[in-house]
């Protein structure tokens with residue numbers, strides 16, 4: 001309780017600064033996520049349609065997935081220096097693999113006979129992809145975006161370490177000042193955002209499942 | 217049928233190989249306008265391959281396909297599949313030769329109505345209002361008028377198959393192909409589907425049906441083809457089939473199937 005009051009007081013006293021960092025955190029997360037979707041979904045589609053190259057691409061991105069987020073953030077330093085954009089790049093790189101891999105596997109999981117029925121009534125490839133395949137892969141793709149979102153929101157906390165700003169700023173500050181309540185000024189809202197993001201995606205998933213009449 | 221039958225679809229000297237295996241050997245099939253031809257034969261004899269060659273879902277390795285006496289041209293790539301260009305032309309052709317599958321293959325993400333409308337809306341460029349009317353008409357024909365808003369997951373197998381038939385009809389095909397349309401159904405639903413098929417036959421639709429339902433075959437087909445090891449071993453009317461000696465291959469095969477009740 002004491003901590004919570006201190007956190008509240010700190011935010012009240014540093015309102016403008018806190019809002020700025022909160023917005024940067026949200027911007028970093030959201031923009032990274034959107035760019036990642038725009039890049040990962042088409043590559044995932046390509047990979048699913050070209051078995052040979054596809055398998056290798058997926059292997060590559062699975063490997064990227066293993067690299068810890070802090071390592072990726074530090075790796076962009078020599079390339080782009082410090083600041084918002086390097087942090088954005090690093091977060092985007094982090095967000096791509098889960099979306100790409102889920103797009104790929106989502107498309108692969110579609111019953112080939114369903115697609116055959118589409119071909120059998122004369123649907124062309126592009127139309128079939130748009131009308132049948134992508135909607136059918138929507139659930140796994142959204143699950144991938146959901147994973148990526150959590151990854152990005154929590155890793156954006158580390159952006160402060162390369163001068164990207166965001167709520168991680170308070171975590172760093174609290175650490176250097178040995179003041180856990182300042183760390184919480186960063187950590188609590190990040191947790192809140194992460195939970196909201198989970199809630200948001202589970203509502204979408206629930207709605208889609210219900211719409212298609214698919215059980216749990 | 218008139219005195220002189222009009223040829224609808226034919227495959228001459230069809231052969232199909234997968235790698236070195238010849239699955240179909242010099243098959244000749246002609247189906248006339250309004251005819252119902254059933255294709256029977258043991259598992260692996262090539263029934264699905266043959267019926268799929270009729271609408272180019274499978275590319276014949278050799279042979280001539282004609283539709284309304286016009287040759288349907290296609291080219292194969294080095295994998296023995298249709299080239300990109302041929303695939304696009306085949307898509308056009310397939311709108312005229314519809315296919316109903318054993319596993320229904322409805323689009324699970326689309327409602328019954330959307331399943332019916334999606335294809336013709338885009339491919340035939342018919343307007344939505346007309347299509348909706350047409351959809352209600354065909355859903356009524358298959359006894360599912362009240363199911364427009366349902367999703368496939370909410371339907372029974374027999375209902376799915378009837379939706380699949382309605383969906384195929386929406387393209388206004390001139391020929392309908394059925395690959396074991398009732399094999400995945402519980403026995404009590406089989407007749408619902410067969411009855412719809414009989415109704416289509418009475419309305420003059422040209423049909424090729426792979427089936428194990430001998431009662432339906434005897435009652436509804438104009439001709440029966442018996443396929444074994446990639447070759448047609450018997451072709452004739454159901455009456456001619458009855459008169460085959462009990463020792464013939466086709467009779468022996470038929471005796472292994474159960475005779476269900478006649479379709480009522």
Ligand SMILES: Nc1ncnc2c1ncn2[C@@H]1O[C@H](COP(=O)(O)OP(=O)(O)OP(=O)(O)O)[C@@H](O)[C@H]1O
Nearest residue numbers: 234235239257258259260261262263264265266396
């Ligand atoms: N894509 C393929 N590649 C290689 N072999 C195939 C392929 N498709 C079918 N075959 C082979 O061709 C033969 C005929 O198959 P087909 O599916 O046409 O038989 P069918 O008469 O329909 O059998 P069933 O009654 O079991 O459906 C089988 O031996 C099968 O293994």
Ligand SMILES: [Mg+2]
Nearest residue numbers: 263264265395
């Ligand atoms: Mg078969």
